Amino acid sequence: MKRFAILVLYNLLAFSIYAGVIPFQGLRERIARDPEGSLLLLDSLEERGALPQYGIDYLRALSYRTQSRYYMCMHYATHALNNLEIQRDSVLTSYTYMLLAESSVVSFQLAEAADMITKGKEYAEKANDQLLRANMLQMEGGLYRNMGVLNKSYECLQEAVSLLSDISNAEAKFLLSHCMGYLMGYYISDRKPQKAWEVGLQRERLLRSLESRTDVDVHVLDRHKGFFYSKMAYLSYQVKKPQMAKKYADMFYSTVFSTTSMGQLEINDFLLESGDYHSVLVHSKAYFSELDASDSLNVIYLRTLYQSGKAYSALGKYSDAYNAMMQAYDIRNKMRVNMERNQIFDLTDVTDAVSREYELEKAAYRVQMQHRIIIGLVGIMAFLLLLFGGLWRALSVIKRKNSKMAELILELDDQRNKLMPKYSFPQLEMTADAGEKKLPQEVDTAAEGDTDTDTSGATVPENESLFLKFDQQVKEQKLYLNYKLTRDDYAHLMGVDRNRFASILKLFTAGGNLSCYLNDLRLEYSVSLFRNHPDWPISRVATESALPSLSTFYRLFKDKYGISPNSFRKTFLKKK
Numbered sequence: 001m002k003r004f005a006i007l008v009l010y011n012l013l014a015f016s017i018y019a020g021v022i023p024f025q026g027l028r029e030r031i032a033r034d035p036e037g038s039l040l041l042l043d044s045l046e047e048r049g050a051l052p053q054y055g056i057d058y059l060r061a062l063s064y065r066t067q068s069r070y071y072m073c074m075h076y077a078t079h080a081l082n083n084l085e086i087q088r089d090s091v092l093t094s095y096t097y098m099l100l101a102e103s104s105v106v107s108f109q110l111a112e113a114a115d116m117i118t119k120g121k122e123y124a125e126k127a128n129d130q131l132l133r134a135n136m137l138q139m140e141g142g143l144y145r146n147m148g149v150l151n152k153s154y155e156c157l158q159e160a161v162s163l164l165s166d167i168s169n170a171e172a173k174f175l176l177s178h179c180m181g182y183l184m185g186y187y188i189s190d191r192k193p194q195k196a197w198e199v200g201l202q203r204e205r206l207l208r209s210l211e212s213r214t215d216v217d218v219h220v221l222d223r224h225k226g227f228f229y230s231k232m233a234y235l236s237y238q239v240k241k242p243q244m245a246k247k248y249a250d251m252f253y254s255t256v257f258s259t260t261s262m263g264q265l266e267i268n269d270f271l272l273e274s275g276d277y278h279s280v281l282v283h284s285k286a287y288f289s290e291l292d293a294s295d296s297l298n299v300i301y302l303r304t305l306y307q308s309g310k311a312y313s314a315l316g317k318y319s320d321a322y323n324a325m326m327q328a329y330d331i332r333n334k335m336r337v338n339m340e341r342n343q344i345f346d347l348t349d350v351t352d353a354v355s356r357e358y359e360l361e362k363a364a365y366r367v368q369m370q371h372r373i374i375i376g377l378v379g380i381m382a383f384l385l386l387l388f389g390g391l392w393r394a395l396s397v398i399k400r401k402n403s404k405m406a407e408l409i410l411e412l413d414d415q416r417n418k419l420m421p422k423y424s425f426p427q428l429e430m431t432a433d434a435g436e437k438k439l440p441q442e443v444d445t446a447a448e449g450d451t452d453t454d455t456s457g458a459t460v461p462e463n464e465s466l467f468l469k470f471d472q473q474v475k476e477q478k479l480y481l482n483y484k485l486t487r488d489d490y491a492h493l494m495g496v497d498r499n500r501f502a503s504i505l506k507l508f509t510a511g512g513n514l515s516c517y518l519n520d521l522r523l524e525y526s527v528s529l530f531r532n533h534p535d536w537p538i539s540r541v542a543t544e545s546a547l548p549s550l551s552t553f554y555r556l557f558k559d560k561y562g563i564s565p566n567s568f569r570k571t572f573l574k575k576k
Contacts, residue, residue, distance in 0.1 A: 027041075027042075027059055028059070028062065028217075029217050029219050029220075031059065031062050031063050031066055032066065032217065032219040032220050032223060033219045033256070035062075035063040035064075035066035035067050036063075036067065038059070038063050039060065039063050042056055042059055042060055042063070052083075052085055052086075053083060053085075054079075054080045054083035054085055054086040054089075054092065055080075055089075055092065057076045057077070057079040057080035057083070058076070058077065058080040058086075058092055058095060058096055058099070060072075060076040061073045061074075061075075061076035061077035061080060061096070061099050061103075062095075062099065064076065065099055065102070065103060066262075067261070067262070067290075068261075068262055068300050069292055070103040070106050070107040071103075071107060071292065072292065073099060073103040074100060074103045074104060074107070074109070074112070077096050077099040077100045077103065078100065080092075080096050081093070081096045081097070081100065090127050090129070093123065093127075094120075094123070094124070094127070094129050094131065094132040097116060097119065097120035097123060097132060097135075097136070098120070098132065098135045098139075100112075100116045100120075101113060101116040101117050101120055101135070101136060101139040102135075102139055102142075104116055104139075105139050105142040105143050105146065106142070106299055106300070108146060108299075110143060110146060110147065113139065113142075113143050113146075114143060116139075117136050117139050117140050117143060120132060120135070120136040120139075121133065121136045124136060130163060130164075130167060130172075131164075131167070131171060131172055131175055133163065134160040134163045134164045134172075134175060134179070135160070135175060137156045137157070137159050137160035137163070138156070138157060138160045138175075138178070138179050138182060140156045141153040141154070141155075141156030141157040141160070141182070141186075142182070144156060145186065150186075150190065153186060154183075154186065157179060157182055157183050157186065158183075160179050161176065161179050161180065161183065164176040164179065169215075170210065170213060170215045170216045170217075173206060173209075173210055174210075174220055174221075174224060176206060177203055177206055177207060177210075177224050177228070178224070180199055180200075180202065180203040180206070181203065181224075181227055181228065181231070183196075183199050184196045184199050184200055184203070184231050184235075185231070187199065188231070188234075188235070188238075193235055193238035193239050194239055196231075196235055196238075197232075197235050197238075197239045200228070200231065200232050200235060203228055204228065204232070207221070207224060207225055207228060219256070222255050222256050222257055223255075223257045225251070225252075225255050225257070226252060226255040226256075226257025226258055226263050226266065227257070227266060229248045229249070229251045229252035229255065230248075230252050230263070230266040230267045230269070230270060231266075231269075232244070232248040233245050233246075233248035233249040233252060233267070233270040234269040234270040234273060236248060237270075237273040237274075245270065245273070245274070249267070249270055249274075252267060252270075261283075261286055261287055261290065264283035264286065264287075265283055265284075265287055265300065265303075265304055265307075267283075268280045268283055268284070268304070268307045269307070271283075272307060272310055272311065272314075275314075277310075277311040277312075277314045277315050278311075278315075280307055280308070280310075280311040281308060281311050281312070284304050284307060284308040284311070287304055288304070301331065302328055302331050302332065305324050305325070305327050305328035305331065306324075306325075306328050308320075308321075308324040309321045309322075309324035309325040309328065312324060399571075401562075401563075405561060405562050405563040405568070405571075409527055409561050409563075409568065410527075410531070410572070463504050463507060463508075464508065466494055466495065466496065466504060467494070467504050467505075467507075467508040469494075470490075470493060470494040471508075473493065474490075474493070474521065475521065478525070479493075480518045480521040480522055480525070480546060481522070481525070481544075481545070481546045482546075483546065487501070487514055490514060502514075505517060518546075519547070519556055520560065522545045522546050522547055523545070523547075523556060523557055523560050523561075525545050526541050526542070526544075526545040526547070526553075526557070526565070527568075529541045529544055529545060530565075530568065530569055530572060531572070534569065534572070534573055538550070538553075538565050538566060538569070541553075541565070542565075553565065
């Protein structure tokens with residue numbers, strides 16, 4: 001006990017001696033290395049009056065923020081900002097706004113966060129402080145995210161990154177790195193690991209460029225590297241690059257930040273992926289043991305509870321996992337519904353303004369989308385009207401064409417009936433010699449295997465006379481409806497051999513062969529059936545016309561008359 005007391009007195013003496021010569025920037029650097037020990041030094045400085053009270057309060061707030069004790073950070077930062085003397089120090093005023101805004105957002109003090117962000121923006125505009133403006137944009141993104149407005153959170157953060165990219169001093173580059181870290185965290189939370197990885201590579205190039213600069217605080221750089229390496233080690237698993245995970249983990253453990261309580265919490269996500277659940281629990285328990293009850297409502301505590309729950313579950317300690325998840329659930333509910341703590345829609349006009357701005361943006365977006373939908377619908381309707389008009393016009397043309405074709409078909413049928421000869425021919429005797437080979441009965445084929453025969457010995461009038469007499473007899477007796485007649489039967493009817501028969505048909509028929517000739521007659525006959533039996537179905541008309549295949553009948557009729565049988569019958573019935 002005596003030895004302990006001597007040690008404490010020695011430390012206080014060293015602090016007092018050191019405090020007499022340490023500059024303000026040196027105190028900030030010391031806080032980055034040893035935030036807990038720095039609080040003792042600040043007590044000594046306060047007793048000796050070595051620094052203004054607002055400076056002491058600011059440094060205390062910075063120490064607590066470094067330890068993730070946000071409630072205490074807000075308490076001392078508020079004291080510093082309320083001190084009228086701080087107005088003479090614009091740099092420290094900007095730093096204090098940054099601390100207050102970040103602590104309010106992280107601890108879900110949303111009303112206070114909205115107030116600080118608005119005041120911070122006003123002060124940044126007044127002092128032309130681009131760093132403060134960028135930080136307020138970053139915190140505004142965090143506020144929107146806590147409110148569930150994810151798209152606005154990305155917009156604010158990307159605007160901050162764009163603003164800082166044009167500033168070259170070291171402090172701006174550190175803030176840029178901080179913004180990139182937030183952006184990586186957003187992408188990770190939204191399950192977009194590839195985008196987080198891409199931002200991480202940009203941040204890595206930025207941190208490497210800072211290593212060679214002489215105006216950089218190595219302790220702050222070490223802290224940024226620690227945060228960065230821990231995220232990249234975890235992301236390496238998410239983007240299927242496990243070999244990179246070990247590399248980044250080793251780089252993380254090479255930093256001083258990895259030995260701090262905050263560093264141990266940051267590496268927990270990687271440890272969960274790599275299966276080191278015991279280390280996760282050790283880190284979490286160390287954090288819980290130091291946690292102040294007033295700081296329990298913050299995202300770090302919530303994240304650590306989730307990590308503990310996963311580790312307990314993986315180790316089969318389901319009771320402990322359940323307790324951790326229930327605590328996380330309780331914290332989440334407090335963040336969401338604790339109106340006495342947040343009062344996001346009632347406490348301050350600033351918060352109302354943020355909410356109204358968001359609602360107005362949503363309303364404007366809905367109106368814009370409705371406008372686009374209406375324009376799209378009008379365009380579609382106009383297109384459909386034009387299409388309908390075109391179809392109606394095409395149908396009208398087709399109807400007129402069908403009507404005209406039907407008139408021509410009926411007119412041709414009338415003329416054909418008038419020209420039909422009044423005399424008759426003897427019936428064809430279908431007998432075959434006993435020794436003659438039986439010929440195929442079907443003639444409804446397109447192939448004609450006969451070769452042309454030289455008919456130079458016969459005059460053209462003689463061939464024409466033979467065909468006309470043959471044609472009249474076939475039409476009068478309707479021989480084209482008889483399936484049993486073969487090519488030889490028709491040649492016998494004409495009174496010539498089959499070769500000459502084929503040659504004559506080729507000269508005097510449109511199709512040039514027997515099947516085309518017979519099919520033409522069958523189609524002409526079908527027209528008369530349509531006229532005399534309008535109630536018959538088309539299939540029966542086709543069968544009675546010796547064209548029992550309905551598809552063949554449709555094809556031949558359309559080829560000959562340019563109109564389908566169905567359209568012809570409908571047009572004919574209308575005219576009738």
